[in-house]
Amino acid sequence: RSSAEKFEFQAEVSRLMDIIINSLYSNKDIFLRELISNASDALDKIRFLSLTDKEVLGEGDDAKLEIQIKLDKENKILSIRDRGIGMTKEDLIKNLGTIAKSGTSAFVEKMQTGGDLNLIGQFGVGFYSVYLVADYVEVISKHNDDKQYVWESKADGAFAISEDVWNEPLGRGTEIRLHLREEAGEYLEEDKLKELVKRYSEFINFPIYIWATKEVDVEVPADEDESGEEETTESSPSEEEEVDEEESEKKPKTKTIKEKTSEWEVLNDVKAIWLRSPKEVTDEEYTKFYRSLSKDFSEEKPLAWSHFSAEGDVEFKAVLYVPPKAAHDLYESYYNSNKSNLKLYVRRVFISDEFDELLPKYLNFLKGLVDSDTLPLNVSREMLQQHSSLKTIKKKLIRKALDMIRRIAEEDPDESNDKENTDMEASDNDEKKGQYTKFWNEFGKSIKLGIIEDAANRNRLAKLLRFESTKSDGKLASLDQYISRMKSGQKDIFYLTGTSKEQLEKSPFLERLKRKNYEVIFFTDPVDEYLMQYLMEYEDKKFQNVSKEGVKLGKDSKEKELKESYKDLSKWWKDTLATENVDSVKVSNRLDQSPCVVVTSKYGWSANMERIMQSQTL
Ligand code: ADP
Ligand code: MG
DSSP: OTTOEEEEOOHHHHHHHHHHHHOTTSOTTHHHHHHHHHHHHHHHHHHHHHHHOGGGGOSGGGGOOOEEEEEETTTTEEEEEEOSOOOOHHHHHIIIIISOOTHHHHHHHHHHTTOOGGGGGGGTOGGGGGGGTEEEEEEEEEOTTSOEEEEEEOSSSEEEEEEOOSSOOOSSEEEEEEEEOGGGGGGGOHHHHHHHHHHHOTTOSSOEEEEEEEEEEEEEEOOTTTTTTSOOOOSOHHHHHHSOHHHHHHSOOEEEEEEEEEEEEEOOOOOOGGGSOGGGSOHHHHHHHHHHHHOOOSSOOOSEEEEEEEOSSSOEEEEEEEOSSOOTTTTTTTTTOOOOOEEEEETTEEEESOOTTSSOGGGTTOEEEEEESSSOSSSOHHHHHTOTHHHHHHHHHHHHHHHHHHHHHHHOGGGOOOTTOOOSOHHHHHHHTTHHHHHHHHHHHHHHHHHHHOGGGHHHHHHTOOBEETTSTTSOBOHHHHHHTOOTTOOSEEEEEOSOHHHHHTOGGGHHHHHTTOOEEEEOSHHHHHHHHHOOEETTEEEEETTBSOOOOSOOTTHHHHHHHTHHHHHHHHHHHOTTTOSOOOOOSSOSSSSOOOOBOTTSOOHHHHHHHHHTOO
């Protein structure tokens, strides 16, 4: 189109498209669910706007919030159309090419090191998956605030936009037209598309239709001369019985022929899984729902889920999931992003997935959905954000989330110290085995950040803490396990911080404690230093950094005597080292092999903290 305005794709987007075009062996099916997911998002947006302004929906067909799939076998075109919010010319330029999403380069990098294209939706670049199956794509879009435009690209580094003077007016919404590649012919088969919608888009909250061709029986008048010879099918057997001979002779003869007709056939049954009773929802349905909610279409199942409803002053239903893996940018954006992964619905209507009032930051790794009957529908997002019942919802969500995480540990046979307590079903055992270690490796840092940030739930979170220690034998241990192994007379929980377990195992601070069979926790994550400034005690036991002063072991009768006899030496050391270097010099009972050690004062930074502050990393 000569009148079209031409644009270049942003460099990173261009690279992504090259990768997609050339990925010969990946699963091409995924483009359909990405397009349907975008259509569904666009429908959510217009429905949300219509809450405060009914006019935006228009009338007649335009007001129908639905998705339509159409096939044109002759021209090898597959089109997906929605009556969603649509895109203005500016939206088309920004969203489909000139501005790279934050996940773009992360995804390109992943793909270059053999990543899975299946995860494209999680990185916010799902649209470009159309080039898995098409070599030319047109996006026709009509937004209420603008004229109808066509975006088009052959994925050759450039795209073009023109005002649409060729196609029928859309009213409102977007139609994506895929000119399929030679080898992508299977996507012109109705059955294939139906199967894909069933498999990947079952939980979309808007009806998905396909323009389906059917063979139907049509009755037509039978030709005079053929009557009697041609086999004719009467309308229905039951009717036939009622008709007597005489009358049937007067009736004009008809025959039935097969004829092809097309009509819209709905492919999903728009069920809100969260409104159903948890007893009626199967594990497979929960897993599938998780996938569509999180766009995580990896093979792995979520580690846990919790489906519940709250009644009383504030009513809501919720489904929460612990994903099998942390999102690529979970901790990267921790302090500057508020993005929660919970979707908020009010009376079945999607409101927002950027509501930071629903969960505290440290639980942002959870995925899920909240649907409340108590919140008002027809107010702005900002007003909603300040609604008093959000506090109650948040409190309950945290409680339920922590319960769900605790259950992963309780059901994990690896977690149980108690060897006799293994009467669980074998298969059950297999499935839950090692799940908590997996959880801990992915999300342990979130639990630690929770201990730092959430004073009200500190003890509950501390229960979820895992670590290695001098006695954990290469596995993970909990504070409860530590306490159960404490020596009689031991008052404090001992720990040591550093860069690695290997480094800590050689520490002189451990010599005596080890010899005397005390357990010492190894904290090797930089965040642990901060953690221990907040976690002062657990179950009435204080924490003691064994590299700091104040380590109390069993009483040593000779201690006083020794102190006395080394008094002069201690003084000489102190004077020699000078006050700006050391606070005091003491006779120690913590060493075994090493002659001396530098100890931090009780309230000072540990040597490890000094190191962290110098490198300024968290
Ligand atoms: P994501 O859906 O994660 O934002 P995509 O690459 O799938 O990423 O889509 C990019 C953007 O293009 C969307 O955020 C949206 O703004 C716009 N978009 C895509 N499809 C549609 C559509 N059918 N209707 C309206 N906007 C759309
Ligand atoms: Mg998308």
